[in-house]
Structures are given as C-alpha cells and as structure tokens.
Amino acid sequence: MLKVAFQGERGAYSESAAMTFFKDPIETVPYPTFHDALESTEEGTTDYSILPVENSLEGSVGESYDLLLTTKLIVTGEIYHRIRHCLIGFDGMDKIDTVYSHPQALGQCRKFIQDRHLKPVPTYDTAGSVKILLELKKDNIACIASRRAAEIYKVPVIKEGIEDNASNYTRFLVLSKERRAKSQRDKTSIIFSIKHVPGALFDVLEKFHSNKINLTKIESRPTKATPWEYNFYVDLEGNQGDPNIADALEKIKPNTIFLKILGSYPRAELT
Amino acid sequence: MLKVAFQGERGAYSESAAMTFFKDPIETVPYPTFHDALESTEEGTTDYSILPVENSLEGSVGESYDLLLTTKLIVTGEIYHRIRHCLIGFDGMDKIDTVYSHPQALGQCRKFIQDRHLKPVPTYDTAGSVKILLELKKDNIACIASRRAAEIYKVPVIKEGIEDNASNYTRFLVLSKERRAKSQRDKTSIIFSIKHVPGALFDVLEKFHSNKINLTKIESRPTKATPWEYNFYVDLEGNQGDPNIADALEKIKPNTIFLKILGSYPRAELT
Numbered sequence: 001m002l003k004v005a006f007q008g009e010r011g012a013y014s015e016s017a018a019m020t021f022f023k024d025p026i027e028t029v030p031y032p033t034f035h036d037a038l039e040s041t042e043e044g045t046t047d048y049s050i051l052p053v054e055n056s057l058e059g060s061v062g063e064s065y066d067l068l069l070t071t072k073l074i075v076t077g078e079i080y081h082r083i084r085h086c087l088i089g090f091d092g093m094d095k096i097d098t099v100y101s102h103p104q105a106l107g108q109c110r111k112f113i114q115d116r117h118l119k120p121v122p123t124y125d126t127a128g129s130v131k132i133l134l135e136l137k138k139d140n141i142a143c144i145a146s147r148r149a150a151e152i153y154k155v156p157v158i159k160e161g162i163e164d165n166a167s168n169y170t171r172f173l174v175l176s177k178e179r180r181a182k183s184q185r186d187k188t189s190i191i192f193s194i195k196h197v198p199g200a201l202f203d204v205l206e207k208f209h210s211n212k213i214n215l216t217k218i219e220s221r222p223t224k225a226t227p228w229e230y231n232f233y234v235d236l237e238g239n240q241g242d243p244n245i246a247d248a249l250e251k252i253k254p255n256t257i258f259l260k261i262l263g264s265y266p267r268a269e270l271t
Numbered sequence: 272m273l274k275v276a277f278q279g280e281r282g283a284y285s286e287s288a289a290m291t292f293f294k295d296p297i298e299t300v301p302y303p304t305f306h307d308a309l310e311s312t313e314e315g316t317t318d319y320s321i322l323p324v325e326n327s328l329e330g331s332v333g334e335s336y337d338l339l340l341t342t343k344l345i346v347t348g349e350i351y352h353r354i355r356h357c358l359i360g361f362d363g364m365d366k367i368d369t370v371y372s373h374p375q376a377l378g379q380c381r382k383f384i385q386d387r388h389l390k391p392v393p394t395y396d397t398a399g400s401v402k403i404l405l406e407l408k409k410d411n412i413a414c415i416a417s418r419r420a421a422e423i424y425k426v427p428v429i430k431e432g433i434e435d436n437a438s439n440y441t442r443f444l445v446l447s448k449e450r451r452a453k454s455q456r457d458k459t460s461i462i463f464s465i466k467h468v469p470g471a472l473f474d475v476l477e478k479f480h481s482n483k484i485n486l487t488k489i490e491s492r493p494t495k496a497t498p499w500e501y502n503f504y505v506d507l508e509g510n511q512g513d514p515n516i517a518d519a520l521e522k523i524k525p526n527t528i529f530l531k532i533l534g535s536y537p538r539a540e541l542t
Contacts, residue, residue: 056493056495122393122395201476202486217499
C-alpha cells in the first residue's frame with residue numbers, strides 16, 4: 001500500500017485531501033512539520049508527500065512555498081480540497097468564550113469569531129486543537145477543525161460550516177521522487193528570480209505570451225537573500241516537454257538569476 | 272501632537288516603526304486588531320494608522336492586504352523597519368524549552384528554534400507574549416520580541432539578534448484620510464482584478480510597460496468571491512497624477528473587473 005506523508009495530527013485536512021487524491025486505499029503517515037513530511041519522502045520512508053500551498057480565502061502557505069524552493073522532490077499532482085470547518089466542544093454555544101485552532105482556520109472563521117466575541121487562540125494544527133481540548137476538558141473552550149477530527153477524538157460538533165465564506169478550498173500539491181507520465185491536460189509549476197531591473201518581469205512574461213502559454217497563477221515571494229528581491233512562482237498550462245513550453249523555458253534563462261521546474265502534472269478540477 | 276494608531280501591545284514593532292516614520296514626537300495609540308486601528312483613523316479618533324504589509328523573510332501579511340481592499344483610507348507613506356528579535360525570559364538558555372511569540376516572529380527564528388529543540392507556541396503579538404510571560408513567571412518559557420518590549424515589561428534579554436537571517440525588514444504603510452502632496456520620488460499602489468481569460472494579466476502589464484512605468488511589486492491574492500480568482504496588488508514608480516500613469520490607469524480599466532488606487536506616496540529607502 002502506498003505511504004503518504006502529511007503534516008499534522010490524524011484528522012487533519014491534509015490527511016483527508018490525500019485520501020481523496022489517491023482513489024485506492026493508502027497508508028497516511030503523520031509528521032509534526034512540513035519539512036519532516038518531505039524528508040520522509042526524500043529518504044524513501046514514504047512514497048509521497050502532500051503539501052497545502054494555497055487557500056482560496058487566506059492565500060498562500062508561506063512555509064510550503066519556501067520548502068518548494070529547496071526540495072529535491074517533484075510535483076506530480078494537485079487537488080483542490082473543500083474545507084468545511086466545525087465548531088467542536090463539550091458544551092453549547094452559550095458557554096463558549098474561547099476558540100482554539102490553526103491561525104489559517106481562525107482567519108477563515110474571523111467573522112463567526114468576532115460576531116460572538118470569542119477569544120481566538122492560535123494552535124499548531126486544526127485536528128491538534130481537538131486533541132488539546134480532550135486533555136483540557138473545559139466547557140468554555142471550543143475548537144475549529146474537520147468533522148473527521150471531531151469523530152476521531154470523540155468530541156461533539158456544536159456547529160458545522162462556520163467558515164465566513166463557503167468557497168473555502170485548499171490547494172494541495174502531491175510530491176514524489178519520480179517524474180510522472182505526460183497527460184492531456186497538464187500544468188507545469190516553475191520558480192524563478194530575476195534581475196532587479198525595470199521591465200525584467202515583463203520580459204519573462206512576454207516570452208510565455210508569445211509562445212501562446214497561459215499562466216494560471218503568479219505569486220511573488222521574498223528571496224530571503226536580498227531584501228525585496230522576489231522569487232516568482234508561476235503555473236503554466238501544459239507539460240514541460242511540450243515544444244512551446246520547452247522553448248519558452250530556454251528563452252527566459254538569460255533573464256533569470258534562478259530557475260527551477262517543480263514538475264508537470266494533471267491539473268485538478270474544483271469539485 | 273499627531274495620534275498614530277497601531278495594532279498590538281506597547282513595545283510592538285509597529286509602534287517603533289511609527290515613531291521612526293514621524294520624526295517629530297507623536298502619540299501612539301494601541302488597538303487589539305488591524306481593523307480597530309484603521310477604524311479609529313476613519314472615525315477621526317486618530318490621525319494616522321500604521322499597517323505592516325510585508326516582511327522580507329516571511330512575505331505578505333494577509334490580513335493587512337484584505338483590509339487595504341476595503342478601507343476608505345489613503346496610503347500616504349511607507350517605511351522599511353529593521354526587525355531585530357530578542358529571546359526574552361527570566362532564566363538562562365539551558366532552562367528554556369518553550370518559546371512564545373507571534374507566528375511571523377516564530378517563522379523568522381525557525382532555525383534558532385529547531386536547532387535548540389524548543390516548542391514554539393503562537394501568540395497574538397510579539398510584545399504581548401512578553402506581557403503573558405510576566406504573568407506566568409515561568410523559568411522554562413521565553414518569548415521573542417523587540418528589545419524595547421523587554422525594557423517596557425522589565426523582563427531580561429537572554430539573547431539578541433536570534434532571527435535566522437539578518438536581512439529582516441518589515442514594510443509598513445501609513446494611512447490617513449487626506450491625500451498627500453506629490454513628491455519627486457513617489458510610488459503608487461493599486462489593486463485590480465481581471466477577467467479569468469488567457470492573457471488578461473499580460474494585457475494589463477503590457478499597458479504599464481508601453482507607458483514606461485516600472486513595477487516595483489506584484490502580488491496575487493485570492494478574491495474570496497470566486498475560488499482562484501485573484502486580486503493583484505501592484506506598486507508602480509511615479510505619482511497617480513503623472514501623465515504616463517494617469518493614462519495607463521485609464522487604459523487598463525476595460526481589462527479590469529475592479530480597480531482601486533490606494534494612494535501615491537514618497538518611496539522609502541532601506542536604511
């Protein structure tokens with residue numbers, strides 16, 4: 001059975017996303033950090049890692065983007081996973097004054113929390129906050145996590161679907177050591193940095209444009225080496241082996257300081 | 272004396288940034304959330320708000336970008352503020368096993384924390400974590416905040432400069448109700464969203480390029496209305512009243528669904 005590494009406690013959204021992505025049964029393996037999860041796949045302890053990269057409400061997961069920069073793994077798949085948050089606790093809504101969860105989950109339920117004047121307390125993991133609550137056993141504390149986490153730790157669901165916006169999806173990337181075969185509807189993810197001169201980004205984008213390559217995403221992140229120099233994370237429609245993409249990637253090389261092809265993989269649909 | 276709203280407790284990096292930005296003495300006013308700080312300026316209780324938008328190591332502050340989308344205030348200034356983190360606690364390094372701080376500060380000291388096998392605990396505020404420690408009075412807990420926070424709450428500094436990378440700057444925007452006079456070295460910040468069609472972003476960037484406008488930043492953030500539709504946050508060199516910028520902003524209108532000019536302001540230098 002395939003082993004898939006995820007960050008978090010049992011019941012984490014990452015674990016559910018992995019189980020949906022691989023239709024056949026898999027063995028999911030929890031790790032405390034994203035770094036540990038990726039390392040397990042690099043070392044062959046696991047076959048795949050699943051990494052959340054972006055949420056439709058909260059934006060990018062910074063730590064994941066940093067790891068993509070340095071990992072030796074190849075991106076071989078993506079999935080958009082619907083996030084439906086539950087308020088989980090031992091008593092009813094009127095006793096609750098404090099709510100524990102991962103900062104992204106707290107952010108996604110900001111309106112719900114502010115309207116009820118709850119005190120938000122950030123924790124390391126959505127499912128992990130249910131585990132903490134199980135130890136604390138306090139009536140005034142609730143947490144925000146998946147229905148599955150509530151079921152695993154056997155703490156009641158007080159209210160389901162408390163996210164401020166129902167269009168709440170997280171995009172996960174699936175990584176492994178092996179490149180995958182080309183499909184008919186691939187996407188290619190790349191990272192590059194450019195010289196800090198006027199028009200440098202435009203020159204790169206122009207080369208994709210003139211090769212009729214559509215960009216599905218562009219994101220700038222600080223390089224960490226020099227303040228306010230950026231790495232650009234770009235997703236292109238097509239496979240890195242397609243002539244127009246291979247040609248464009250060759251043409252942009254002189255414009256870039258750094259260029260990394262993360263991988264080509266079948267693009268996922270919103271379900 | 273000018274009143275300047277900031278988010279956090281006394282001793283927060285935002286407060287120091289405000290004091291550096293306004294050379295003359297100011298009255299700094301703490302607020303629990305970014306939203307409350309901006310509201311105080313919108314209602315006239317304070318004259319200015321200062322908002323962290325981006326860190327050279329951790330990237331964008333998502334909540335600030337969301338507030339820029341909706342605020343009625345105008346961006347009238349920016350400052351790059353050097354962040355120098357201290358480990359603050361009652362005892363020496365060898366007793367410490369847990370460290371409290373804001374998630375961004377924990378992220379900026381990730382290597383320091385991992386190397387010493389400390390347990391990171393996210394809190395709402397760097398300076399606020401020193402206030403918590405003062406109440407807990409525990410020898411095994413330290414927190415990460417500024418030297419100024421240590422001095423205000425009278426908790427010793429164990430180690431200074433524990434950030435993983437010395438190039439640690441946060442960019443803050445200063446907002447007010449009034450537009451400011453044009454300077455010789457202005458920057459203009461805008462937000463726009465575009466139709467989800469191939470080449471749409473390129474068409475917008477092409478109009479800036481052909482009007483000889485240099486982009487200093489581009490950042491995509493989910494719109495929250497439709498999954499994976501993005502707002503683009505773009506900084507341009509020049510003032511919105513400059514003929515080439517005014518003309519380009521007019522020309523891109525047909526390509527955008529939404530276009531907001533946040534303001535023009537003198538660009539800051541890294542100091």
